[in-house]
Amino acid sequence: MDSTTDLDRHAEKMARKKAARDRIMAGKEGEKGLIIVHTGPGKGKSSSGFGMILRCVAHGMPCAVVQFIKGAWDTGERRLLTTNFADLCQFHAMGEGFTWETQDKTRDIAAARAGWEKAKELIRDPAIRFVLLDEINIALRYGYLPLDEVLDFLRDEKPALTHVCLTGRNAAPELVELADLVTEMALVKHPFRGGIKAQPGVEF
Numbered sequence: 001m002d003s004t005t006d007l008d009r010h011a012e013k014m015a016r017k018k019a020a021r022d023r024i025m026a027g028k029e030g031e032k033g034l035i036i037v038h039t040g041p042g043k044g045k046s047s048s049g050f051g052m053i054l055r056c057v058a059h060g061m062p063c064a065v066v067q068f069i070k071g072a073w074d075t076g077e078r079r080l081l082t083t084n085f086a087d088l089c090q091f092h093a094m095g096e097g098f099t100w101e102t103q104d105k106t107r108d109i110a111a112a113r114a115g116w117e118k119a120k121e122l123i124r125d126p127a128i129r130f131v132l133l134d135e136i137n138i139a140l141r142y143g144y145l146p147l148d149e150v151l152d153f154l155r156d157e158k159p160a161l162t163h164v165c166l167t168g169r170n171a172a173p174e175l176v177e178l179a180d181l182v183t184e185m186a187l188v189k190h191p192f193r194g195g196i197k198a199q200p201g202v203e204f
Contacts (some may be wrong), residue, residue, distance in 0.1 A: 042185030112144035137168025
């Protein structure tokens with residue numbers, strides 16, 4: 001008897017919840033190209049961005065990736081997309097590694113500028129629906145790109161239905177303010193602190 005009562009209560013609760021969700025969803029009909037920011041000290045910013053890229057590929061939506069830090073690295077996502085989905089996803093690894101690896105600010109600035117010019121070209125292309133700007137927040141943080149230029153372009157020139165995702169730690173407050181969707185990855189634990197190096201399938 002008690003079990004039946006619990007099941008009935010649960011069914012009633014779920015019915016109320018569904019009715020409330022249906023009312024909310026009934027008012028959500030518009031579509032918009034989103035500015036998406038993945039930031040924070042935790043792992044998963046680029047991984048989440050590439051998850052969205054794979055969703056685009058699955059839906060047959062043309063998309064593109066511009067990497068602002070990683071360059072010659074043979075990452076799993078780059079290998080998968082360029083080998084199997086080059087017809088749907090353009091992949092541009094424009095970076096030359098982290099700033100402590102290049103130790104050449106002039107070179108870093110030039111690489112970031114080339115990446116940004118490619119990004120603008122891709123975002124302006126009406127055929128492309130989603131553009132991932134991987135680790136652009138790092139380039140902005142180090143002053144390799146002028147923040148105002150990036151903000152103005154996203155605000156004034158991004159096509160209305162094009163999604164743009166910007167990843168990397170320390171997203172500028174102005175970018176967070178402009179964005180439609182912002183996720184901050186929190187760091188709880190990371191194996192690197194325990195002496196474990198970056199591994200295929202997890203970090204790259």
